[in-house]
Amino acid sequence: MPTVDLTAGPAGELNFADPVFQTNPWPLYDWHREHQPVSYVPALESYFVVGYDLVRRVVTSPDFTVYHPFRTSRRAFGPSMLDQEGSAHTRARAATAGVLRPRKVAAFARDIIAPLAAAMLDDLLADARPDLADRLATALPMRVVCRFMGLPDGDAEWLHEAMRPLVEYVDHAPVPLAAVVQRRRELAAYFRSRIAAGTDDGGILAVLAADEVLTEADVVNNAILLLAAGTETTAAAISNLFARLAADPALYAGVAADPTLIPAVVAETLRHEPPLHVTLRFAAADVELAGVPIPRATPVQVCLAAANRDPAIYPDPHRFDHTRRDRPSLAFGAGRHVCLGMGLAQTELEVVLEALVERVAEVHPLGPVPPVRGRGFRAASGLRLDCRPRSRR
Template identity: 35%
Template sequence: MPLTFDLTAPEVVDDPYPFLAAARDEGSVQWHDGLGMWLTFTHAAANAVLRTRSLGRLWAPRTFPDAAPDETMAAFELIHVNSLLENEPPVHTRLRRLVAGAFARGHVERLRARIAELADRLADDVADAGVGGSPVDLIRYYAEPLPVQVIAELLGVPESDWSLLRPWSNAIVKMYEYRVAPEQRAEAERASAEFVDYLRGLVVERRARPGDDLISSLIAETDADGARLSEDELVTTCTLLLNAGHEATVNVVGNGVTALLGHPEQWAALRADPGLVPGAVEELIRYDSPLQLFERTATADTVVGDVTVEAGSKIAALLGAANRDPAVFARPDDFDVTRADNPHLGFGAGIHFCVGAPLARVELQASLTTLLRRFPGLALHDRPQRRPEFVIRGVQSLPVTI
């Protein structure tokens, strides 16, 4: 029987995991009438979706029944049709080789000390806001600005322009949900156009005066055949790094600190042994995944689990369900920072495995280490406010006392 539960229902958005577990009991892959696609509920099925080559990321412009006759999404389409995330080989192979080559120029190590410095500087802001026991929104003062600043440093965006990035990213990623209002589409298009124009200007500057930033490396990078990135591909790569890297990181911190402070014994374990931080970061990603759903399209009839996904049909890996699968994770609903065996799918798998995963891990470890060192008595002041979306799962506000 097709699934009918609404992924956008407030109770599902608030805590999807009981709904995903109940669905898993009915089958590893099931059809969802409302979304018009197959959904996976086990680790094995999600892993197959992410790795099977006949299930591709094939970008197609979305249509909306309530769209005005003159509505256009040209800038939004531009930053996706050229994206390595939305392409398959051979285009994906060329783009990923170039981006990986640019990353290999030492950007993660270059930023390691700077990330710790940025986290400490933001911790100063948290301390100032929390003087006298006042509640502090950890999202506003810490989790949200840190990844923006890291991506800005990576791309070489001047500090005077850092404030531009978060609103652009926030507007664009709302398009990844399944219910998007006309005003949200207009905001996403405006943000896409402004970001593209800004990046084109930055590319012109870096071509004239190269620096030690990733944009300069991407301009200089060639693959073995000498094929360079086009300007549209370069701009698209930069928007992908902001949207994917920033949104995921801010939501891992928000979801993760919420989990840690809701399990004070786990926070105490980290305080007692900071050496647990690298493993704890993986558990934060597994326990409350910042990306819940990743779509693929069948290019040929493909068997996943016990169903056949017909060519042209869509199937989505539900990463949150995969990361709570009891067939893979002992006590999957327990939050355990000492968990050793943790093959979560939070960074994806296969050819679309997150190219920025090494940087994200450095950033998340620095973020958590700084919070532990600076605010050992960190505690929840009030119930966190969840973002009202399912696909990108995060916390809008996280009131704490320090």
């Protein structure tokens, strides 16, 4: 155990459950980056790491592993590539990666995501729904993931509901483990029946099921992971994108006048407000990080969000600035577990913004823009908007 006090912070101990922290964690991240970039948090029984270079080192180094038999995500989804190393990880990742190659994602965006986003936005705008951002954020990622996995559109709503206890459990909400286990059983049975039906539609489920090495349990667990990983983060990112645009009418006007800015605005939104602030590693052996000894198997909370606002990498880091040419953010992690759906997620956000600027001349918040908040998945839920339609181009 370290000899210096690694837990003293400006507001006492780091507490992820504190509502103040959940709404504005940035001052605490800044304090830790400056004073204790590696600290021990007794309440979490974990180390906490901030700072771009340290975060990058932890997620890319073999000294830290994603594997732990009792980690929360493993309980919820079963063993999946997210918490596996070595050949099990490589095999599941390689099988999935084929479907997520840039050319496939581009075709998928054109043929599937763009028409889906357009149809949903048209419906929401026709009904003048002020909760358009929440509705789109909830519905679109699940529909996109269903198509990507080769699941019927009609199952999207049930899948969204069935995933709730699993996602909430991973997000540390007080969900009984029994409810998680029950839902997981139902989801596993669903996927087994889809596999048995034997569709060959090029969707990821069929591709995984056709793999000669992956077992049925591997396919089912990774399918459940993909369902969660592909929807919650993307939904939060869509919500955060809308909140940024609502808070900054000049930004919206700029993008609407010049849609070539869209990729930069999406990338800066993900740097500035990443939907997932923290990811988890475990020391693979007794290791030392920035002079702090970390005993084997101890959890390490790796703060991607604090890395994204490290002033050593991003000058004036709290300012939203889509003209930055700094290093890519760590919103999707890095190294062997870097987000597999990174290209799909970025493309989905870009397509949403393209569809919005095509249809809407101005967006105005109705009331205050809600803060981005949460523990694991962080979103600006509850945003209400007045969208002024434009005459179609």
